[in-house]
Amino acid sequence: MRPLSRRFMLAGSAAALATPAIAQGAPLKVGLMLPFSGTFAALGENIAAAFELCLQENGGKFGGRAVTLVRLDDESDPAKAPANVNRLLGRDNVDALVGTVHSGVVMALVQAAREKEVPLFIPNAGNVAATRDLCSPSVFRSSFSNWQPAYGMGKALAARGVKKAAWVTWDYAAGRESAEGFRDGLKSGGAELTQILTLPFPETNFQPILAQLPGLGVDAVGSFFAGGGAIQFVKDYAAAGLRDKLPLCGSGFLTEGVLKPQGAAAEGIQTALHYGDGLDNPKNKSFREAFQKMTNRSADVYAVQGYDAGQMLAVGLAGTKGDATAIKALGAAIRAARIDSPRGAFTLSASHNPIQTIWLREARNGENRVIGAAAEALADPGTGCKMA
Amino acid sequence: MTALAGLLAQILNGIQYGLLLFLISSGLTLIFGVMGVINLAHGSLFMIGAYLAYVIASVTGSLWLALPAAILGGVLFGALLERGLFRRFRAREHLDQVLLTFALILLFEEARAALLDNQFHSVPVPAILDFSVPVIGGFAYSAYRLAVLVICLGVAGLMVLFVERTKIGSAIRAAAEKPEMVDLLGIDAGRIHTLVFAAGTALAMLAGALAAPLQSVYPGMGDGFLILSFIVVVIGGLGSIAGAFWSALLIGLIDTLGKAYVPQAAGIAVCALMAVVLLWRPTGLFSRA
């Protein structure tokens, strides 16, 4: 369901009459800066579709004000990010930003949101900085911090009696930050992270790392990989004969959306994430049905994050009667709300990151079945956040 | 003991990686040497081979069909590129050649995006090789990786035989080493060029097809190999098959060991090696100049 035009408008219905709060009655423009091409295109499409679903369920209005959407493909290219943000803010004059997946590109959005005081909703990228030292009254996250899922995994391993573990990841921000979460999670249960093994992003030649694992003397191996890297890593891990000797686990993205190509190599792998298959709550059920009906695709964690970005904007604008420039009141309304998410209801921390349950999941028959909570109501430490 | 076993496993990895690199760079060095054309799109040919393998493996369920298809397709595609495009650009300046082949990279990537998609795809290992051989120190080696190693060695052997023992081979060698001799010997230079370009394309595409199950297929997958194979050619010496062979093994080992023991310096170590070679022998280790 890819639109022909790069930019498409979703018009709200007869907004001008219904919103006396905004004198000019102009619709609110929301810029969706997401990857619509490149490796992350499928993620961007699901986030955009779920955001749109949320808008539709609200009758095309947030806070009583009609909303139009402006799409911009960020190509997941950090070098083009400052120019792309300028396009949305300078050329298209959007009032609020939603984006993005890539953790380098999102920094351009955070920078603009801070400098220009435009509300930004991050529907995926988990860089801890966005809700730690670079936190801002105008930056909100509907997804997770890289630290959170890995913390849950570390905690679950320690609870099971693992004493020493290693972490394997790409050498980039998400990899390093998840390693810290894993370390803290292990520590919370008295276990230890003894080794971090990295390779440059997005290298998929894992052999040099796999050959080192048996000699490390650890009880378990955790990892953060996503997409194609995750597929190849799980397969190579099994082919190197390590599966039975050293249990593999990880941040949920290791098995997210890639179970089919991973096949038997993924069977039984435990991961931790803020969403999973078989979560039994009414909101999840209705959301999955509506998303399926709208897009003919199954909802996934990215869709949930896009949907919740919409819910957060809706709650915030309801508190300001549709005024996106009243950042303080917008933030107060969002922080006071309980977001009824398909992942389970959550609230926002003082640094604007979800306080949420991290679920423990096990890969079985092509599903990441939730088998329990790895960490309940987990908040990112938010270290270094000083809200102006 | 485990440390030593780990090192041995890494060396095996390095050799396997180096041999794959040889398949790519041997074509590159011959094309440079014989035709004098710089082809930045050589890495894209590797990518095309890998995607061809992915498509064939997912349609027919067998990777074995993909290998001859990559070779045949490579020969045809290479001949077509040489006749239709590169032949006209032999006399052009480097600037034109660089930009033209850069445009090919962009267009090949766009064609891939339009025909298929932008996703990572994993390619299954052929069923009969889908097992692991215990090697050393609790580390198992996938049978498919060993098979790739053997295939690459076989191809290398065939190439040496062909270039050293056949009449066309000696004409190619003459063209690579002393281009001015070709006309004197009465060899049809045009046919040699088409042959070399076709063979180089086929080798790059075969390498891509072999690598597909090892590293998955994804956009831009040829970029890293392009840079490494350029370095192999610089170190080995222009137009030298033997030079490409030994320097590919060397680079494969340094890259793999570097990634294992000093991960942040692996990319730089390879380039530093090239700097040393340039200081010591600016025309490469195996050139006769």
Next chain:
Amino acid sequence: MTLTGARGNLMLALGALAVASMPLWATPYHMQLASTALIAAMFALSLQVLVGGVGLVSLAHAGFYGLGAYSVYLLGLPKLGLSVAVTLPAAILLSGGAALAIGALALRTKGFFFLMATLAFGQMLFFLFHDTPLGGGADGVFIQRPPIGITLSRGNRPTVLLLVNLGTLTAMYAALWWLMRTLFGRALLGIKANEHRMAAMGHDVQGLKLAAFTVAGALAGVAGHMAALTDAFVSPELLGWHRSAEALLMVLLGGIGALHGPILGAFALTLVQEAGQMLTERQRLVEGGVILAAVLLLRHGLAGGRGR
């Protein structure tokens, strides 16, 4: 390469006036776009010293551009807080120094080897920032703009940056126009025309080439510095060889036959990319098409005169 004559310089002056008047009539967005084009013009102009000046095609040029950009990040860290009076000379020294070292090695080779060597060395600089924590990591980092003497605010930022970039490009062009008229410049052009003759006449050809490589690298550092100052963001992609190829494209598009060619090329490419971006999500198709047009049809560039 011919030096731009009075008519060409008049045309450039008119163009500069048009850009300088943008704060009176253009939107902030279009001023930012013009800044992007001005920086691309500096980058391509620095490469012209090599391509049009001495006849060398380098794929390491983006490495020096990126070094200039990263020097703003490395020296502009909040605890240092140095101003452009420090960061700009530092960018010139860093990029020029790296160009001197890399040029000394790469210029030992000729032809294809030179291309491959510059490609590999450029990627080495890329890896330095992509794989090590030196430059803040593979995702890129935001930087604090070093003080430039004028306090930047939300309102005046596009205007001030536009005028600063225009001033820098003008100064760079004037300096090169002068440099290419000196004995040094004439010697470079002589090497491009006939290297052996220059050597036979007793010129130190290697030394002159290295000097040109260093000057070009240092000026690319200036361009990178201004990019970092303008965007307040640096990422390893700035150093990648694709960007070097893009600079070559701007040079070819504008014309290697005239000193001011790259400026035209940079503005043309920026405009085409902006137009393409509004029409299609297939950016590579647009850029590939522009290259094919430039290589196959527009061989003399917008400024004309390939000098052969």
